[in-house]
Amino acid sequence: MDALASPPQTSVESVRLEVARRIVSGDLLPGTPLDERQLAADFGVSRTPVREALRVLASSGLVELRAHRKAIVTQPDQSVLSGIFIVMGHLESLCAGFSAAAMTPVQRRALEALHDDMAEMVREGETAAYTHANEAFHNAIYEGTQNAYLAEITLNTRIRLQPFRRAQFHQLGRLQASHAEHTLVVEAILRADRPAAEAAMRDHIGLVEEAWHVFAGDAQDAPSAMNARQEP
Amino acid sequence: MDALASPPQTSVESVRLEVARRIVSGDLLPGTPLDERQLAADFGVSRTPVREALRVLASSGLVELRAHRKAIVTQPDQSVLSGIFIVMGHLESLCAGFSAAAMTPVQRRALEALHDDMAEMVREGETAAYTHANEAFHNAIYEGTQNAYLAEITLNTRIRLQPFRRAQFHQLGRLQASHAEHTLVVEAILRADRPAAEAAMRDHIGLVEEAWHVFAGDAQDAPSAMNARQEP
DNA sequence: GATGATTTGTACGTATGTATA
DNA sequence: ATATACATACGTACAAATCAT
Numbered sequence: 224m225d226a227l228a229s230p231p232q233t234s235v236e237s238v239r240l241e242v243a244r245r246i247v248s249g250d251l252l253p254g255t256p257l258d259e260r261q262l263a264a265d266f267g268v269s270r271t272p273v274r275e276a277l278r279v280l281a282s283s284g285l286v287e288l289r290a291h292r293k294a295i296v297t298q299p300d301q302s303v304l305s306g307i308f309i310v311m312g313h314l315e316s317l318c319a320g321f322s323a324a325a326m327t328p329v330q331r332r333a334l335e336a337l338h339d340d341m342a343e344m345v346r347e348g349e350t351a352a353y354t355h356a357n358e359a360f361h362n363a364i365y366e367g368t369q370n371a372y373l374a375e376i377t378l379n380t381r382i383r384l385q386p387f388r389r390a391q392f393h394q395l396g397r398l399q400a401s402h403a404e405h406t407l408v409v410e411a412i413l414r415a416d417r418p419a420a421e422a423a424m425r426d427h428i429g430l431v432e433e434a435w436h437v438f439a440g441d442a443q444d445a446p447s448a449m450n451a452r453q454e455p
Numbered sequence: 456m457d458a459l460a461s462p463p464q465t466s467v468e469s470v471r472l473e474v475a476r477r478i479v480s481g482d483l484l485p486g487t488p489l490d491e492r493q494l495a496a497d498f499g500v501s502r503t504p505v506r507e508a509l510r511v512l513a514s515s516g517l518v519e520l521r522a523h524r525k526a527i528v529t530q531p532d533q534s535v536l537s538g539i540f541i542v543m544g545h546l547e548s549l550c551a552g553f554s555a556a557a558m559t560p561v562q563r564r565a566l567e568a569l570h571d572d573m574a575e576m577v578r579e580g581e582t583a584a585y586t587h588a589n590e591a592f593h594n595a596i597y598e599g600t601q602n603a604y605l606a607e608i609t610l611n612t613r614i615r616l617q618p619f620r621r622a623q624f625h626q627l628g629r630l631q632a633s634h635a636e637h638t639l640v641v642e643a644i645l646r647a648d649r650p651a652a653e654a655a656m657r658d659h660i661g662l663v664e665e666a667w668h669v670f671a672g673d674a675q676d677a678p679s680a681m682n683a684r685q686e687p
Numbered sequence: 688g689a690t691g692a693t694t695t696g697t698a699c700g701t702a703t704g705t706a707t708a
Numbered sequence: 709a710t711a712t713a714c715a716t717a718c719g720t721a722c723a724a725a726t727c728a729t
Contacts, residue, residue: 271503278511282510290468306602310608369538370541371535372538372542
């Protein structure tokens, strides 16, 4: 779960967290080469912890690590990326369903409260605040599953996709639409309606199954998962 | 995908593969402490590559790595383990559904051929051969999804659970039952019947949703995922 | 295609934190 | 509670491979 949390107790952790942050934030774009020495210098540490951090980042999919060559920020091709988006849709949907069935009363109330707060942000057009709250919203649903492993792989998938998520809440329309979709998710979860929660979340994430089917090998110029609306 | 494949080009890889093998095979039991020096000596390398290998193994969940303390082979508690089993059920089911929709004709024929070969193993009672073929069977379904990411996380989940899988094919009855369940999966995939493939695989894996629900916090002494039949 | 410069891969020593007496 | 033992965390040096010329 703590893919991006907890205070770094060791050099490796702080390097890992900061490099991950730079990649996720778009500071380091996909394809960017990562020089061990450079990173070591930047962080004021030796290459050893940098190398270990890079190994871990490679495991989580944020960087690619080829032997004897510079590590690079992962740059998956369209078909791979499309596949990850599709899997994320299923995982998020699964999480919503689990949460509908398993959330504690406290968690349900917290989710509802957060959702209400977000309504205010929509009214005020506070896109930055909403973006942040949106993360918390989805994280709350991961936690609500009571399944640490499901929460972990879903969060990791989300993080891995972050560098490729261009759609933000820059338009008021999207902000409102997002919140309306959240409403359906929240209502389903609150009444413990698992299938409805799954369906609502699937709609929210904007599953583009068709795009995947195309990429699977048949056609060429179909709408890709990249072009489709990508959540938030 | 290559969580346990490809020839090791570097020390780190060979150490990682061998330690993973020992854990998965049960050679190193959960809870076993892993001493860097000891491993380095065993493999005839220095501690540096061992450390990097351990980091990667920790990312994949096979070992636990606490700062300034010995690494240990991961020993998840019952509730965590139960959660992983449940997620694996869903992932395998998802894979079967995707494969039903996306497998190439060649892959469909190969799956059918493998399944037929396994029938022979059942008749001869060749449990060892069947166990091996069973891995290939599931791997073929991962590959058939045409979704590298889904294949990767499903395989990784399977590997992660391997040390806790006690049910093997020691009884002829289980062998026959397994193959009968496979038949349903294969038939559904061959006729591109996605829902049926998902359902058949779900049945095969033996989803124990109830056990999870219990572990979620309500009851105590319900049948755990550990006690339930665990696949193969 | 060969050679030198550069970068990664590995070895090993020391510092630091943890556990135990 | 303090000290001692011990394992890991990190830094530095060297070897091997890659890339550029």
